[in-house]
Amino acid sequence: MVDSCSNILTGDQFYNFLNHNFDRHYDQNRAPLGLYFHAAWLKNNPEFLDAFLYWIxxxxxxxxxxxxxxxxxxxxxxxxxxxxxxxxxxxxxxxxCSVEGKPACWVPNACKLTSKEIPGETINLQTCVRCPNNYPWVNDPTGDGFF
Incomplete structure (x- = not known):
């Protein structure tokens, strides 16, 4: 994931990173270029979001x-x-996609959860349904502790 790269510190570096990878795919093997980063990373770094939108x-x-x-x-x-x-x-x-109808919820539940996979850590989860007992994980996809 791009957002785990600690050497990308500015919007210009992110833009250059995107261009370099795009050119490599487009000019060489034409394989699809996957763009992997969390939306929160862009939201929390407006300079990166601006660079990304400009690049697109x-x-x-x-x-x-x-x-x-x-x-x-x-x-x-x-x-x-x-x-x-x-x-x-x-x-x-x-x-x-249809945007008709009411949203799932206006204010999601803020859940502070734990997981056996990350002992001692509190994980924040926002959801429009009830908070699960545990943080949903590979071995407990519903967060109900049944697995």
Whole structure:
């Protein structure tokens, strides 16, 4: 994850990091470039968010064959590839999100939880449902302590 790189200290460094990795993928093997970082990292570092948004705008303005998609959409395209001219009508890439209706909640529950996997640590979790007994983890995905 990019947000674990301690050598990226400025927006310019983050922008250069993105460009370097994009160029490596675009100019060499054309493999999908995964962008992995937490939203909170961008929210807490406005300079990085500005650099990221500028980079996206620049990439889209200069490359008519680049798309920002989810990993699921990458797999769908790999299973059923389309040309650039066909991809605009590629059904799996059509937007299916609906923002109609009420939000799940206006103010989420703030849960202070523990986990057997991280003894002695309190982990904060915000959720629109009841707080689980434990922090959800691989061996306890519901946080109910049944596993």
């Amino acid at each position: 705008d620049e990439i889209l303005a200069n490359h008519n064959d680049v798309y920002f998609v989810t990993m699921t959409q990458v797999i769908q395209w790999m299973q059923n590839p389309r040309t650039i001219s066909e991809v605009k009508n590629f059904e799996p890439w059509r937007e299916k």
